[in-house]
Amino acid sequence: xxxxxxxVQQFIRYPSVSTDSRQRAGMEGARDYIAGLLEKIGCCxxxxxxxxxxxxxAVREGRPEWPHLVIYGHYDVQPADPLEAWRSxxxxxxxRDGRLYGRGAADNKGPMMVHIAGVARxxxxxxxxxxxxxFVIEGEEEIGSPSFADILQRHSxxxxxxxxxxxxxxxxxxxxxxxxxxxxxxxxxxxxxxxxRSDLHSGVHGGAVLNPVQALAAxxxxxxxxxxxxxxxxxxxxxxxxxAWEREEIAKLGSDDSDYLELLGAPAFHTVDGLRPGAxxxxxxxxxxxxxxxxxxxxxxxxIIPSRAFAKVSCRLVPEQDPVEIEEQLIRTLHERCSPKxxxxxxxxxxxxPYQVVPSGREGAxxxxxxxxxxxFDAADRSIAEVFGKPPxxxxxxxxxxxxxxxxxxxxxDSLMIGMFTPDNNVHAPxxxxxxxxxxxxxxxxxxxxxxxxxxx
Amino acid sequence: xxxxxxxVQQFIRYPSVSTDSRQRAGMEGARDYIAGLLEKIGCCxxxxxxxxxxxxxAVREGRPEWPHLVIYGHYDVQPADPLEAWRSxxxxxxxRDGRLYGRGAADNKGPMMVHIAGVARxxxxxxxxxxxxxFVIEGEEEIGSPSFADILQRHSxxxxxxxxxxxxxxxxxxxxxxxxxxxxxxxxxxxxxxxxRSDLHSGVHGGAVLNPVQALAAxxxxxxxxxxxxxxxxxxxxxxxxxAWEREEIAKLGSDDSDYLELLGAPAFHTVDGLRPGAxxxxxxxxxxxxxxxxxxxxxxxxIIPSRAFAKVSCRLVPEQDPVEIEEQLIRTLHERCSPKxxxxxxxxxxxxPYQVVPSGREGAxxxxxxxxxxxFDAADRSIAEVFGKPPxxxxxxxxxxxxxxxxxxxxxDSLMIGMFTPDNNVHAPxxxxxxxxxxxxxxxxxxxxxxxxxxx
Numbered sequence: 037x038x039x040x041x042x043x044v045q046q047f048i049r050y051p052s053v054s055t056d057s058r059q060r061a062g063m064e065g066a067r068d069y070i071a072g073l074l075e076k077i078g079c080c081x082x083x084x085x086x087x088x089x090x091x092x093x094a095v096r097e098g099r100p101e102w103p104h105l106v107i108y109g110h111y112d113v114q115p116a117d118p119l120e121a122w123r124s125x126x127x128x129x130x131x132r133d134g135r136l137y138g139r140g141a142a143d144n145k146g147p148m149m150v151h152i153a154g155v156a157r158x159x160x161x162x163x164x165x166x167x168x169x170x171f172v173i174e175g176e177e178e179i180g181s182p183s184f185a186d187i188l189q190r191h192s193x194x195x196x197x198x199x200x201x202x203x204x205x206x207x208x209x210x211x212x213x214x215x216x217x218x219x220x221x222x223x224x225x226x227x228x229x230x231x232x233r234s235d236l237h238s239g240v241h242g243g244a245v246l247n248p249v250q251a252l253a254a255x256x257x258x259x260x261x262x263x264x265x266x267x268x269x270x271x272x273x274x275x276x277x278x279x280a281w282e283r284e285e286i287a288k289l290g291s292d293d294s295d296y297l298e299l300l301g302a303p304a305f306h307t308v309d310g311l312r313p314g315a316x317x318x319x320x321x322x323x324x325x326x327x328x329x330x331x332x333x334x335x336x337x338x339x340i341i342p343s344r345a346f347a348k349v350s351c352r353l354v355p356e357q358d359p360v361e362i363e364e365q366l367i368r369t370l371h372e373r374c375s376p377k378x379x380x381x382x383x384x385x386x387x388x389x390p391y392q393v394v395p396s397g398r399e400g401a402x403x404x405x406x407x408x409x410x411x412x413f414d415a416a417d418r419s420i421a422e423v424f425g426k427p428p429x430x431x432x433x434x435x436x437x438x439x440x441x442x443x444x445x446x447x448x449x450d451s452l453m454i455g456m457f458t459p460d461n462n463v464h465a466p467x468x469x470x471x472x473x474x475x476x477x478x479x480x481x482x483x484x485x486x487x488x489x490x491x492x493x
Numbered sequence: 494x495x496x497x498x499x500x501v502q503q504f505i506r507y508p509s510v511s512t513d514s515r516q517r518a519g520m521e522g523a524r525d526y527i528a529g530l531l532e533k534i535g536c537c538x539x540x541x542x543x544x545x546x547x548x549x550x551a552v553r554e555g556r557p558e559w560p561h562l563v564i565y566g567h568y569d570v571q572p573a574d575p576l577e578a579w580r581s582x583x584x585x586x587x588x589r590d591g592r593l594y595g596r597g598a599a600d601n602k603g604p605m606m607v608h609i610a611g612v613a614r615x616x617x618x619x620x621x622x623x624x625x626x627x628f629v630i631e632g633e634e635e636i637g638s639p640s641f642a643d644i645l646q647r648h649s650x651x652x653x654x655x656x657x658x659x660x661x662x663x664x665x666x667x668x669x670x671x672x673x674x675x676x677x678x679x680x681x682x683x684x685x686x687x688x689x690r691s692d693l694h695s696g697v698h699g700g701a702v703l704n705p706v707q708a709l710a711a712x713x714x715x716x717x718x719x720x721x722x723x724x725x726x727x728x729x730x731x732x733x734x735x736x737a738w739e740r741e742e743i744a745k746l747g748s749d750d751s752d753y754l755e756l757l758g759a760p761a762f763h764t765v766d767g768l769r770p771g772a773x774x775x776x777x778x779x780x781x782x783x784x785x786x787x788x789x790x791x792x793x794x795x796x797i798i799p800s801r802a803f804a805k806v807s808c809r810l811v812p813e814q815d816p817v818e819i820e821e822q823l824i825r826t827l828h829e830r831c832s833p834k835x836x837x838x839x840x841x842x843x844x845x846x847p848y849q850v851v852p853s854g855r856e857g858a859x860x861x862x863x864x865x866x867x868x869x870f871d872a873a874d875r876s877i878a879e880v881f882g883k884p885p886x887x888x889x890x891x892x893x894x895x896x897x898x899x900x901x902x903x904x905x906x907d908s909l910m911i912g913m914f915t916p917d918n919n920v921h922a923p924x925x926x927x928x929x930x931x932x933x934x935x936x937x938x939x940x941x942x943x944x945x946x947x948x949x950x
Contacts (some may be wrong), residue, residue: 206697220696220699222696222796224794224796226794231759231760232757232758232759233757233758233759234578234758234919234922234923235921235922236757236922237892237920237921237922238779238781238783238807238809239677239679239809239890239891239892239893240663240774240890240891240892240916240920241757241774241891242677242774242779242781242809242891243764243765243768243770243773243774243777243779243809243891244753244757244762244763244764244770244771244773244774245757245759245761245762245763245770246721246759246761246763247781247782249713249782249783249784249785249804250713250714250717250781250782252710252785253709253710253711253713253714253782253785254710254714254717256706256707256710256714257707257710257711257713257714257715258714259707260707260711264703296701300689300690300693300698300701300702301689301690301691302688302689302690302702302703302834302835303688303833303834303835303836304702304703304833304834305701305702305834306701306702306703306832306834307700307701308700311700313700313701313702314701316700316701317697317698317699317700317701320700322695322699322700324695324699324704324707324796324798325704325706325707325710325787325788325799326695326788326789326794326795326796326797326798326799327706327787327788327789327790327795327797327799328706328709328710328785328786328787328788328790328802329785329786329787329790330782330784330785330786331782331783331784331785331805332783332784332805333784333785333786333803333805335512336512336636336842337637337681337683337783337805337807337842337843338512338571338572338783338784338805338921339679339681339781339783339807339921340783340784340921341781341783342782342783342784345785346790347706348788348789348790348794348795350695350794350796352695352696352699352700375763376760376761377759377760377761377762377763378759378760379760385793385794386794433696433697434696434697434698434699434700435694435696435697436696459697463694463697464694
């Protein structure tokens with residue numbers, strides 16, 4: 037059995053920033069490293085080419101009647117800038133106070149290693165475990181997994197299994213693990229409003245034409261009502277409200293949100309329907325402005341009527357909102373509401389469906405849940421309670437992992453997601469880190485899940 | 494007599510962008526050039542230091558009982574960006590189709606040169622013209638003339654005269670000159686809205702806090718009503734309506750606004766109260782957004798909740814609106830309307846009072862108009878009719894020249910303003926240009942005005 041902490045450290049040393057074309061060597065290094073490690077634990081590795089960064093596919097073969105576990109991870113990481121904000125260099129892993137620091141420690145090199153080590157440990161204990169295992173490790177997650185749906189379709193025979201196991205979501209704390217029961221989907225739009233052909237002198241021409249920033253502000257402001265609800269007709273029509281058990285699970289997060297407010301550094305929370313922030317981010321859809329721009333942005337003043345202004349909008353969607361439908365509603369609403377005295381253009385960006393998986397015995401559980409996944413849920417629940425001292429919480433997550441809904445749509449597989457980073461692990465930020473005790477305990481849990489998947493029903 | 498067109502060309506070659514600290518050499522070059530030219534026509538030049546860009550003072554001395562004409566201009570120009578939108582480089586003047594192209598050609602290097610050449614011509618014809626002349630050429634007009642009031646006060650003995658002659662306003666066309674009877678004032682504000690301490694992941698945290706761009710859009714959208722009126726309590730209280738003769742003059746602009754719309758390149762006009770655009774820009778106050786920004790502005794998407802967003806606002810004011818009062822109303826309104834879930838900060842910028850000067854014989858004319866100015870108004874009216882073939886229109890202007898109201902407040906002098914650029918001269922925009930025939934004719938008119946000012950009453 038390899039040393040999993042040393043393996044994560046070595047993995048971090050490859051700067052595998054998928055969005056940065058100068059980091060080609062880092063991408064290749066990380067890919068070769070993880071492929072080598074998967075070979076070492078007994079897998080047969082192949083590399084699937086894509087337009088940008090290949091997918092590593094590692095297979096433990098077995099008899100066709102054996103269950104088939106698919107494990108997902110990604111070897112690419114976010115850019116590390118601003119570099120000066122890191123206490124130790126992002127690609128030189130360092131252990132301090134029980135945490136391993138480095139870019140990718142929490143997203144996703146550490147959590148992915150939990151399951152590689154979990155498989156290794158399970159197979160060490162039972163080399164003849166009757167389970168087929170396929171690792172699918174992509175290199176384009178941080179750039180939106182553009183090739184993944186194509187890979188799923190082209191290799192559907194090799195990738196179709198009983199369920200997917202992954203850790204790319206969060207848990208409330210290193211002691212309180214979460215099993216992630218839902219992910220938000222996404223719709224992205226670029227909006228641009230154009231008025232006069234070029235910027236105009238606001239004295240000479242001010243009062244003759246509609247200012248594009250004014251038109252855009254009115255348009256953007258129209259998208260929420262005074263209570264914070266998204267004001268787009270039909271937006272909430274398909275939203276499935278929280279079930280009683282979901283409210284109970286969220287209530288277990290505790291009633292004190294002051295630490296969270298302190299972490300955000302905002303003057304106040306702002307949620308719809310009187311929800312607590314931890315409920316709002318998990319259960320409700322949003323419409324956010326990711327950016328806005330137009331006219332003069334420098335120091336001092338430049339008294340112009342800007343020629344154009346733009347905004348970047350993204351919605352997070354919850355089950356059963358349909359991204360295609362929401363995108364249509366939004367585009368239609370924008371065109372209906374925009375003043376005809378400016379020209380509006382709307383460019384759709386990427387879309388992702390929301391996802392939900394409800395374990396058996398809970399309201400909303402699907403009746404035909406895969407029996408192998410059902411065993412894995414049970415094993416996860418029991419082993420987390422035992423190893424971490426507390427049963428897991430079953431929580432939906434505010435973030436999106438677009439490929440999870442794609443896997444269900446294309447291959448009809450659900451996913452078991454165990455949160456292996458925490459809010460203080462600085463995912464996508466400087467000083468990203470991994471709790472090492474949580475990591476070690478996670479491996480124990482992962483091995484139990486793997487063993488359960490390989491048990492006869 | 495120097496070649497006035499060549500002089501404007503040389504003047505343009507100095508990139509005198511007052512707001513840009515990297516253009517120090519351009520500012521110095523333009524200042525030295527204009528000082529040298531004024532010396533060449535017989536003036537005694539001194540340079541008055543200010544905190545940023547000195548004022549050039551050039552004096553033709555004379556007997557104390559002679560009338561005293563003050564001529565105003567500014568040697569600084571607007572920034573030239575976006576550079577790629579220029580057909581020829583902004584600081585390399587080029588003549589095409591009877592126009593001179595370059596930054597500052599119309600604002601204010603060309604029109605200022607009209608009066609330098611006008612004085613030169615008048616003095617060439619009558620070297621003993623009994624007229625004291627003082628040129629005051631500042632370098633901070635495009636940044637709001639922050640030092641000018643101080644200069645007026647410190648040098649009031651040298652700057653107090655019978656009236657000010659200047660050309661820094663517009664005429665309807667190269668054939669139809671305007672005498673400018675009013676200027677709009679100005680109030681500028683920078684607004685910033687801050688939410689979370691740093692940009693947040695819009696998945697993990699979306700739904701918990703108010704998005705600063707959303708708060709800013711709502712705040713900005715609240716500042717106009719659906720009919721386009723500025724929705725700030727008290728804003729219109731002191732607005733003086735148009736007089737009958739003003740409506741008649743504006744009517745002479747013609748009833749076809751299609752050329753103007755074509756020039757602006759906007760889908761439609763947008764005016765309050767059913768006014769025609771030429772009336773709205775001259776007679777009504779405005780509130781414009783000069784710029785807006787916040788969050789991610791690059792290509793593609795970055796799904797964040799921005800930490801902050803900002804907008805740059807400026808109001809144009811008409812007689813008798815008070816800039817201090819309007820600024821207070823605006824700041825109070827912003828604070829009243831901004832959500833308490835973000836932090837609002839408002840930074841006032843420069844302020845300018847509106848101005849109006851009404852020649853004798855018209856409703857609203859002041860009874861105690863300076864006799865030398867009255868002669869100059871007559872000379873301007875007659876010589877424009879003769880040289881341009883049409884009598885001038887008497888029009889208020891949409892733009893602002895803050896120092897004109899300051900001159901009246903501090904030195905009790907009115908101004909004779911002759912429009913020497915036209916709407917298609919792209920003032921403050923790429924491809925700024927000057928009509929050369931209008932320029933030449935303007936010099937003839939200017940010389941007549943100078944001569945009239947020097948005549949015994």
